[in-house]
Amino acid sequence: MEERKTYFVDVILPVPINNAFTYRVPFEMNGHIKTGVRVVVPFGRSKLQTGIIIKIHEIVPEGYQSKYVEAVLDETPIITGKQFKLWNWISEYYMSPLGDVMNAALPSNFKLGSETKVLLHPEFEMNLDLLTDKEYQVYEALEIQKELDLKEISDILGIKTIQPVIKALIEKRVVITQEDLKQKYTPKTQLFVELSEDYQSDEQLKAIIEVFSEDKRKKKQLEVLLTYIQLGGFKQGVSKPILRADMIEQGVSASSINTLDKDDILKIRRIEISRLESKEDADKEFMELSSEQQRALNEIRESFTSKDVTLLHGVTGSGKTEIYVELIQEQLDQGKQVLFLLPEIALTTQLIQRLQRYFGDKVGVYHSKFNQNERVEIWNSLLHNDTSKFQIVLGARSAVFLPFRSLGLIIVDEEHESSFKQYDPSPRYNGRDTAIVLRAFHEAKVLLGSATPALETYFNAEEGKYGLVKLDKRFGDLQMPEIFTANIKKEKLQKTMQSDFSGFLVEHMKTALENKEQIILFQNRRGYNPVWACEVCGWNPHCKNCDVSLTYHKNSNILKCHYCSYFTPPVGACPKCQSNRLKMIGFGTEKIEDELSIILPGVRVQRLDLDTTRQKNSYENILRDFDDRKIDILVGTQMVTKGLDFDNVSLVGILDADMMLNRPDFRAFERSYQLMSQVAGRSGRKKKRGTVIIQTYDPDHWIIQHVINHDYMGLYKNELIERKNYFYPPFYKMINLTLKHKDPNKLDMMAADLADRMKQVFGSRVLGPEFPVVKRIQNSYLKVIRLKVERDASNKKVKKILQKKIDEFYSLAHNKSVRLVIDVDPI
Ligand SMILES: Nc1ncnc2c1ncn2[C@@H]1O[C@H](COP(=O)(O)OP(=O)(O)OP(=O)(O)O)[C@@H](O)[C@H]1O
Ligand SMILES: [Zn+2]
Known part of the structure; x- marks a missing residue:
């Protein structure tokens, strides 16, 4: 930028307003402004905000006096042009302010706002010698002042580009932002020592040891190096991080380690312990594909020559994951990046483990709920095009916001899942659909995978917009599980129900337990809206205009349709069977857990739902216990339906199919089919054919019949007609x-x-x-x-x-x- 020219910048700010704001650039900053860098600007009454420059120009704003940029935070852009294009698309398509999109897109560590306060890190343990002059100045000020905001730091340093300084201080753990301090979860990390890249070979290491041996003043450094090697830091040409504390225990001093760090011979790094553990054995061989899998793989490759998006419709347990693995490897071989989207990361530990077993360190996990450090690490390494790490990113929907450079493939697994959609806060975007838009910017391919595709997706495939590849058989020629219904209406009359359990299900549970097999019970909790139904025949009132059931509103005591506002007072007797036993139905997982301990004494039951998985790792622990057969029966909500792969589950029980079917939602049937088929799919995946029991008042319901017959196409065709008639998606x-x-x-x-x-x-x-x-x-x-x-x-x-x-x-x-x-x- 020319020195004396007057420039203006358009800046997006994290406020829910649709437009960018224009600021004037002081001359001395002309050399520092670039699109994609963060700036601090005044906003509102004497308030400062941090935003991102999206445009530099010389157009003087009309009608008002523009304010000046206060400080530039970055030396280089923190977002790419492609990312910005995606932000714009999301903002337009989902009618969401760009500021909201920015907020959703940036990892929280990047959102250094004007209100961000920086404090001394409570665990500060670094040698001050390692600080640069500027970093030291900030440290010194914090010793006196306790906390500083960005403007104050800028004043102290007398410079406008303070971001690199703060970033370095945060990385060195000298300072911490107030937000981070408040954040409950800080990953457990420790300081490790590792050979720097220049010395990671036998020759170089030998050479430096020789040099040190000949120089008496280097005695201490030599000691450090030898201790490092002795502790197993360098074996067969591979260097490994060694705990700094372990080295000190061996008698070397912290300051001599620091000296070697300064000389770039060793590097001190902070590493998250859990990450080291999980990524050890990355040398497992791929499984050999079955001929069916091989055929599907070939068809996907073929499809990608003419279609950018392809749907892999493969029944549960058909072995989709192994096909993904092959496709991922192909991309890695070409030096391309892969984005693997999952509906909810926390729910997919098994898949993370599977991918890390094959690809080790190349897999990064990106999710807003945990691993803040890894998030920033992934972001930066993608931004700086460091291809040695994180070539595969496994993430929930927000991973579409990463600064990919050369994306070759996006896999959206369980593409039908509603949790790909963000509801609150804005932007209310769908991760799957956004991925398809992102694809175009990279000329990448998208593979959508599901055993029960979303109606919209299948429709697109049928219309030829997407390619379509099918896998109709389970891996290993296992049969699809055998599905039965338990007729609650009948059992109630015959008095064979044991509270919420049908005699039929109880018998099957007993047999499975005797055979030392495991059981999954599924209870959909989302139906918390009370549905009014007949206890005897299961009848429930429907809207006369729409194909949905009415919901009971307790306050106004009416039954109401949520699609057309039709309402009617509750009836006194059931119009179908004339009984007057009408009541609200619904029971939760907790009640089931209690009942099981009475019906099947001594059985080991574990609940898997929001309440039992609030704590970090609790989900993983429960699944591990189940895998280790420390649990006999796993009772859960939707959480038990997704992607789980256990080899000893022979029975799945769906406790209340009616509640799903009766939800007042035009997608109720589609969702019910998906949920029931998915959870049924957890049964009998490895050894022998599994069994599934669906408890219902209405065994003849056409959705249940389609689930029993594993007839996705039947569901699709019927439901499509309804959607067309009632003006719903995909039409x-x-x-x-x-x-x-x-x-x-x-x-x-x-x-x-x-x-x-x-x-x-x-x-x-x-x-x-x-x-x-x-x-x-x-x-x-x-x-x-x-x-x-x-x-x-x-x-x-x-x-x-x-x-x-x-x-x-x-x-x-x-x-x-x-x-x-x-x-x-x-x-
Ligand atoms: N080629 C193979 N060789 C050996 N085992 C395989 C192979 N392919 C798949 N499997 C095994 O078959 C089981 C089912 O595979 P996978 O979990 O990939 O199914 P899926 O299609 O993803 O099912 P879902 O949609 O139910 O999640 C897994 O236990 C997997 O390890
Ligand atoms: Zn209606």
């Missing part, structure tokens, strides 16, 4: 607008106003406003307006018009107090 795209306000009367008026404006342009495509299932959250009332647009309509146009209507609505002063949540492609 229509949906956008939900939820308005929130403390005052229900005002909310009514405002919601009606916005809906009317929308109806002016979209006509009958606008439904509502109506109350959602939960109509008051945190003292705010909610109302929903739904927009359904034909699938071939232009996304951009629709959103532009919608945004215009929203802007019009908000331009009126009396509407400003209402909050609006926009959910594009709701799930």
Whole structure:
């Protein structure tokens, strides 16, 4: 940048506003500004904010005096052009402010805000000799002042680019940000010593030892090196990190280790203990593919020559993972990166282990809930194109935000899972769909994998938009599990029920336990909305306009449809069997656990749900115990349905199929099919054919019949007709607008106003406003307006018009107090 020119920069700030903000660049900063670097700028009343420069220009803003950039935080950009393109797409497509997208995208350590305060690290143990002058200055100031914000540090140092200094101080563990200090989980790390790269060969090591041996002043350093080798730090040409504490125990001094670190002979590094443990044996050979797997692999390769996205529809236990492994290896051989997306990382420990066994250190795990350090490490190594590490990133949806340089393949496993969608906070993006957009920026390929594909995905495959490859058989020619129903209605009449368990299921459980086999019981807890149903025949009231069941609203004592606002008072007697035993149904995993201990005394039961897995690693521990057969019966929510692979499970029980089927949601049938098939798929994966028992009032329900027959295509074809008839995806795209306000009367008026404006342009495509299932959250009332647009309509146009209507609505002063949540492609 030219010295005396006046530049302006457009900056995105972490605030929910759609536009970037323009700031003036002081002359002395001209040399430092670049797109993609962070800057500190004034925002609002005497407040500072950190944002990212997205544009540099010389256009003087009109109508207001622009403020000056206060400080530049980075020397080099922290995001790439491709990332920024993705941010823009998400912002536009999901109608979400760019600032929100930025917030979701950056690992929290990057979000050094203006309010960020830096403190001395409580475990500070570094030798001060290792600090540069600038770093030392900050350290000194903190000794006196306890905490500093970014502006203060900038003032102390008399420079504007303070980020490198702070970054180095954080890495050296001299300082810590207040946020990090507050964060409950700090990974357990320790200082390790390792040979620096230049000395990682026999010759170089020998040479330096010779040099040291001849120089008396180097006696101590020589001692350190020999101790390091003695402790196994260098074997057969491979260097290994050795605990610094172990070396000191052997009698070498910390300061001589520091000297070698300074001379770049040894390096002191902080390493997370758990990571070292898990990544040891990365030399396992791939399994030999069966001929079916080989055929599928060939077909996927073939498909990728003409299609960018391919669906691998492979039944549960068909061995999809081994096919992924082959495809990943192909990418590594070409020096390309692979992104492996999973619905929920915490739930997929088994897969992490499988991939790390094959690919070791090349696999990085990226997830917002744990491993903050590894997150930043992965980000940086991708950003700086360091191909020696993390060529494979295993992540939940937020991994789409990483700075990939040469992505070759994205695998989206269990692509049908609703947890790929983020609901709160904005951006409400779907990780699978975003991955497909990301693909285009890299000219990569996407493989979607599932035993029960989302209807939308299968539709795309059928239409030829995606390639389609099938695996119809389980690996090892095992048969698909045999599925039975237990008729609760009948058993209740015959009085063979034992509280929530059918006699049929209890018998099978006993047999399995006698055979020393294990059992998984599944109870869907998401159906906490009370469903009114007949205890005798299982009848439940349905909407007369829509194909959904009505939900009971206790407060107003009505039964209501959540799609068309139809409602009716609860009936006194069941219209089907005339009984008057109508009640709300629902039972949870906890109750089941208690009951099991009475029905099957002595049995070892473990619950796997949100309550039992709150603690870090508890999920892993439970699964390990189950694998080690320390648990006989695993009772769980959706968590037990996903991707688990145990070889001794012979029986799966689905305790309440009706609750899933009766959810007031147009996806209820699709989801029920997916959940039941997935959990059924956990049975009999290795040795012999498994058994599944579905407890239900309605064994003839067509969804249950399709599950029994493993008939995905039947489900797909039938459900597609319903979707078409009732204007749902994949034929229509949906956008939900939820308005929130403390005052229900005002909310009514405002919601009606916005809906009317929308109806002016979209006509009958606008439904509502109506109350959602939960109509008051945190003292705010909610109302929903739904927009359904034909699938071939232009996304951009629709959103532009919608945004215009929203802007019009908000331009009126009396509407400003209402909050609006926009959910594009709701799930
Ligand atoms: N080529 C192979 N050689 C030996 N074992 C295999 C092979 N392929 C798969 N398996 C084994 O078969 C079992 C099922 O494979 P995998 O877990 O990959 O199935 P999947 O298709 O991912 O199923 P799901 O959709 O249910 O998760 C695993 O225990 C796996 O180790
Ligand atoms: Zn209805």
